[in-house]
Amino acid sequence: MIVPIIASCLILCALPITQRIPPSLTGVPKSKSKFSRKQYLVLVVIVGLETGLGSWNSWRQYQELVAERLGKSHHLFGKRAEEAFLSIPNGPSSMGASRAYATKPHMAGTVGDLATAREFLELLQRELGISDVHPEDVVFKAGSAESQRATRSVSKANKPHAWIDTYYPVMNTPRDRILEIVDDDGKSLIRTSLVEFSDPTDPDASKYNDDVPTFHGLSRGGDVTGPLVDGNYCTYEDYQQLVQSKIEVNGSIVLCRYGGIFRGLKVKGGQELGAVGILIYSDPRDDGSVTNANGYPSYPYGPARNPTSVQRGSVQYLSVYPGDPTTPGYPSYENSTRTEGENIPKIPSLPISWTNFNVVSTTLTKGHKFEGKRVRLLNNVDTRVIPIWNTLGVIPGYIKDEVVVVGNHRDGNVMGAADPSSGTASVHEVVRGLGHLLRNGWKPLRTILIASWDAEEYGLIGSTEWGEDFKDWVDAHVVAYLNLDSSVSGSRLRASGSPLLAHFIRATAEELPHPTESGRTLWDATTDDGKLFGLHGDNMISQAVRSIHEMQYTAVDSIGVSPLGSGSDYTVFLQRSGIPCTNGGFGATLNDPVYHYHSIFDSERWQELWADPGFFRHVAVSKHLGLQTLRLASSPILPFNATHYAYELETYLQSVENLAFTGSLAVNFESLRASIKSLQNASVALEEEKLDVHKDLRKLLKKWKKQHSKLRRLKKKARKVLCRIRKALGKKCSQVGMLLHEDPDGDLKLAKLEPFDLSHQYRHKFPITKLRKVVKRIREANKKSAAIEKGFISEDGIKDREWYKHLAVAPGKWLGYGATTFPALSEAIQFEKNATLAQLEVARLESLIDQIVGKINV
Known part of the structure; x- marks a missing residue:
């Protein structure tokens, strides 16, 4: 029946151009999507035409396929699908997911980590309707035929499936750690505790306070002693300042302040100058206005920093390469050939608390009894091959060989209520929303792959090993990667991504409401700044602190979307395969409750009490990520902005x-400037082609609709007459879209119209050739x-x-x-x-x- 296609022209004609294609140079689209079921049917026809219809027999086969998959009246499409999806994420469900993941330790490679991998697998199986597979039957060793088949079949899949890939990277776990001041003979003068302390006010933090001892992932083991040197933030510039000031770093232990740059590079900078060890501490002066000095009690009694909190985390040299240090550029199978690793330290390091700092820094204090004394640092770690588990699930689309990947890492340093469990909870809601659509007949235009990565905290290991394992497949099939790390640790929305997707990120955020304030949009939250200004306002925050804070978050994109560096799982997709990526979530500002990053105090209680009471921001991130997923998976013209x-x-x-x-x-630079100008001109022409091809498709359908409008009216009248006959014979006539047929017994009956059914005498009017050309251009x-x-x-x-x-x-x-x-x-x-x-x-x-x-x- 041609009616669905004809009617869809009206929808296409009504769509604003800016919704279909991002603006060529400036501005952000404001209009909302008006996708419809009928428009989506057009897209499915387009896919069929482009994938090889060469005869009327194949066209007939395609009619049958469409009738089978799309003929149901309840099938969800476009705008209806978006509205249905957005109705699913909610606070109680998101909070329940957070409690499931963030109330127990699940560091990569542990029993708790494997339990969460299985829990996420069960979520995928339940929501995607996978009922014929036992969870234990889909846990594969990386490199096995089963693992290879699971991923490589994604671009051919006809039904959802989910599985777990097990990789085997080299990582380490902590043993003994000691930090003390010693005399000239090496005798201990004072030893400071390296354990975070919490009382039952926060039951999870109290219960698991030393379950994952304070250490640096992938740090070098060692026992060193030396004088302490203050390296400030230990940035490249800070180390250069020490050299220029003729302060001896060689043979010293450098005291570094967290902030500004990745912690591993603080270690690298000291190592290159001959340091024997590195201590990295969390300084309340970097917490903005929310400090004890500004009148706020420490957590768990208030929003300020707990002085015993410690930031764990990897000290891998992330800017050299991520992933398993011993398999650079290739995957970590159980039997992989391994190198020594060129992106990990050769000197020991420890993360320490503000309380620890106040002990060891006395060696730098003039007049103190420990002035000039040396510091001993012991870091004993167990380095070995440790299995990790990536959990993945696929929703097949009509275009099977184009895949949109959505990913979040699951492993935490301890409980990780913000990092990563807030992101996991948000993805949990996205999966629930997609499951709801599937149960109501929805199917995406493109295939969607959902990934729960492991061992991100050690250095993006799970995603990197998978990306290296399947690079050829990623290159051939992945059209975009949407990443979510922590979805909520503060009040300000931070958005980053490829410039190709910058307008898309902002446009979708502008369509959603602000999570806590009426009359504002989600995008407006990019200017939110917390509400804790203390007794003296923000005068308590030094310019140096503001500068180091902004070093990590400044958006240089002209519309407020930051370019992507590293530090999360999009890295392998962008840096190895050139896949457009996005990343985002709510982060802490200098006027928010202190986020105890990678500490036991990144707990469920802190999240529910201070970061996101009611989980409104979690839900907002779920809706934003889901909306982006739906549109990337369903838009015929990918929302890539070439001119931007x-x-x-x-x-x-x-x-x-x-x-x-x-x-x-x-x-x-003149020749480079000329090349960029040529690219600008070419990109403008490309965006114009996108507009033209969409207009041509719209005109084609509009002309077709006009040709067949009389036929449609006649068939409508025929249906009414037929219904009257049926009723006169005492038979039901309730379905729309039926035609009169004669069954083998000679009785009159109603048969469901096949979508896009074209009787022989009208086939010559169907613009197959022209439509093929338009599809090819798209x-x-x-x-x-x-x-x-x-x-x-x-x-x-x-x-x-x-x-x-x-x-x-x-x-x-x-x-x-x-x-x-x-x-x-x-x-x-x-x-x-x-x-x-x-x-x-x-x-x-x-x-x-x-x-x-x-x-x-x-």
Whole structure:
């Protein structure tokens, strides 16, 4: 029956252009989606046409397929599907999920971790309708035929399935740790406790206070003694300042303050200057206005920092390469050949509390009895191969070979109510929402893969090993990766992603309500700033603290979306395969309750009492992530903004020009600027092609609708007459969309119309050839848009850290978390101070951009 397609033209004609395709240069789409069931049927026809209809027999087969899958009146599509999804995430359910994950330790590789992997598998099986498989039968060893088949069949799957992949990385666990001040003979003068202390006011923190001892993941074991040196935040600039001030680092233990850069790089910087050990402490001065000095009690009695809290975490050199240190660039199977590991420290380190700091820092205090005394640091760790578990599930789409991946890591340093369990709880709600849609007849246009990664806290290990294992499959099939780490640890929404998706991120956030304030949108939460200003307002916050805080969060994108550095599971997708990625969630500001990152005090009680009472922000993140998932999986034209990316490159160039000017380095950027201009012109033409192809499709359907409007009215009248005949014969006539047929016994009966049924005499009017051409243009436009991100992948990688292949953006060499744009070029100027090398990097970028222009030209 052609009625669904004809009627869909009205929907297509009503859709605002800005909703279908992001603006070419500036602005953010405001209008809401108006997708419909009828429009979606058009898309399914398009898929069928593009996947090989060559004869009327195959068209007939396709009619039968559509009739089987889409003919049900309850089938959900587009806007109806979005509304149905958004009705599912709720506070009580999200809180229940959080309590299930965040009230017990589940560090990677432990029994508790395996239990959560199985729990997430059960969620997928329940919500995706997988009832014919026992959970124990889908736990596979990475590298096995079963594991390979599970992932590689995703792009061919006809029904949902879920499984667990077991990888075997080298990690470590803590044994003995000692921190003490010693005399000249090495005798202990005072030893400080390395245990976090909590009373039953927070029952989980009290119960598990030493279940995961305070240590650094992937730290080097050792027993060292030396004088203490204050390294401030131990940034690259801080270490340079020590050198310039002729302060001896060689043979010393460096005291570092958390903040600004990834902790592993604090260790790396000290090691390169000859330090024998590193201590990293959490300083209340970095907590903004929420301090004891500003009138707030310490947790668990108030929102200020507990002085015994310790930030655990990996000290892997994240900006060198992530993942298993012993298998760089290839997966960690049980029998993998291993290296020594070039991205882990060669000196020991310990994370310590503010209480610990107040003990050891007396050796730096003039006039104190311990002034000038040495400090002893013992870190005893057990380093070995430890199994980890990634849990994955697939929802097949009509376009099977295009996959949208949604991922969150599951492992925590202890309980991890914020990191990562808030994100896991939000993904839990997304899965529930998708399950609700599936039970109501929905099916995405593209396939959706949901991933619960493991061992992220050790250095993005689970996602990296999987990404290295299936790189060829990811390259061929993944169109976008949506990441969620911690969804709630404070009041401010932070959004980051590829420039291709920046407008999309913001547009979807602007369509959703603010989680706690009426009359505002979710996007408005990007300016929220907490409500705890203390007795003296924000005058208590120093400019140095503000600067180091903003170093981690400043958005350089022109519309408020930050570029992606590293520190979470999108890294392997973006940096190795050039897949457009997103990341986001609510983070803490300097006026929020103190977030005890990677501490026992990142607990369920803290989350429910201080971070997100009622779990409104958890739900908001679930809805935002879900809405992005639905649209990426259902939009015929992928919402990639080519022009935004092209014009952001101009700001990247300006940054490196400023670096060269500051460093008095003579580098010629004119050819690179010309290449960027060519890309801008090509991207504008590409966006215009997207608009044109959508208009052509709309015109095609509108013309078709006009041709068949009379036929539709006649058939409608026929149905009414037939119904009257049925009723006169005492038979029911309640279904819409029925035709008169004669059964083998000669009786009149109503038979359900097959969607898109075309009787022989009208087939010649069906615009198959024209529709094929439009579909081909749509798929070509999508391919060209994706070529921009992929085009920045250089197999030669970035100098001295060749695992990173993306030359437009990468984690900063001495930042780790934060992004550096045009990284190879920036580092040639800033760190190498080499004009010749910088000019070579200009040429490399110019070549890549010129190749991108060649690929996207229309």
